[in-house]
Amino acid sequence: MSLQEKTSDVQGSWIPLSQYFDYICDFFHLDRNLKTNAARQKYHDGWMEKYQKSISAWTDYDVAIWSVRARQSLKLCFSSTYFALESQRARKQGVMASAYYLGYYSVLHAMWSVIYLDPQQTTKNVYDITHSKILNLFHSDYAHGNNSVLGYNAKKIVGNLRFLREYYSYRMPLNSPLDQDHELAMAFASLGGFVKHCIQLAHLQSQLLMKSAMRKKKASASLPLEQLPTFADEFFAINGKEREMTQERLLDPADEFALHESMSKGCDIMAHSLAFDHMFDDFMTCLGGTNPGEEIISETRRLVGAALYPRK
Incomplete structure (x- = not known):
């Protein structure tokens, strides 16, 4: 950090990332990782440029698909939080x-x-991605250690968690030879914090996406009838899974409703804080006997919301 940057921030002109957006949001952890106003502005401006360059070439079909991508990102915020809570349990x-x-x-x-x-x-590339590609992209762009938008070394944490999963999946020990390994223990202990920071980062990217799309007047779209079958197929590729033995295409009831709504009423690109209430209502409300219990459902919703909105 230069002397000029230190002086600027100390003199009361701290500018958080939330100040770049018109909607209520909070990026407390990311603000602390990008330690100066200049670093936060550089991150904002750099990604705005990337989004606007991409959006300039969008058709209405691209707008529709990106609305689905944004929705899937928020779904993954919920599933990652739910998995973390179940892991702790x-x-x-x-x-x-x-x-x-x-x-x-x-x-x-x-x-x-x-x-x-x-x-x-x-x-x-995103829905058909490998685990290794996810980690390599994420580490390179967002979480390579000091001065990155995430203050974690993703390769180290995720690599250790992957080792633990693979060891118990493929070489299940009769006893546990891992209990005294400090680095593995620290990776597991970092789980909750890492997930929360990722949710804030996904929210930040969704705000940048929506801001760029609105600036280019490409935040909403309706598709003509001839494009609906292609859209439905790509929606399914993002959200569903085909059962190979029967070739049945399985979608969650909430996803089926979202698909119908997108095809009949049109699509809007929304930042996560704006789409949260809808996802809150959809999360595990169509379950039968597989319901994991109200306590963990409520805690998942609470933690995702806490990562998106300003602290009270």
Whole structure:
């Protein structure tokens, strides 16, 4: 940090990232990682340029697909939080294979929520991505250590969590030879913080996306009838999974409703804080006997909301 930057911030002109947007938002952890006004402005301006360059070439179909990508990013914020909570519950119960499995997929979904909003990645590249590619992209662009927007070394944390998951999945020990390994323990202990920072980052990228789209007047779109089948297929590729034995295309009821609404009423690109209430209502409200319990559902909703909105 230069003397000029230090002096500027100390003299009361601290400018948080939230000041760049018109809607209520909070990026407390990211503000602290980007330590100066100049660093925060550089991050904002650099990504605005990337988004606007991409958006300039968008058609209405691209607007529609990006609305789905933004929605999927928010879904992944919810799933990563839910997995982290279930991982903690499994650990308390001594079910370590489940704890490590859920812990790894929690951070994977958290990183994926950010990658879904990367304007440099095609939609197919994002939904058809490998675990290693998610980590490499995320580490390179957002979390390589000091002075990055995330203050974590993603490769170190995620690599250790992946090792724990794979060890218990493929070489299940008769006892646990890992209990005394400090680095592995620290990776697991970092789970909640890493996920929260990723959610704030996904929210930041969604605000940048919406701001850029609105500036280019490409934040809303309706599709003609001839494009609806292609849109439905790509929506399914992002949200669903085909059952290979029966070739049945399975979608969550909330996703089926979102698809119908997008095709019949049009699509809007929304930042996560604006789409949160809708996702809050959809999260685990269509379950039958598989409901994990109101306590963990409520805590998932609370933690995602706490990462998006200003602290009270």
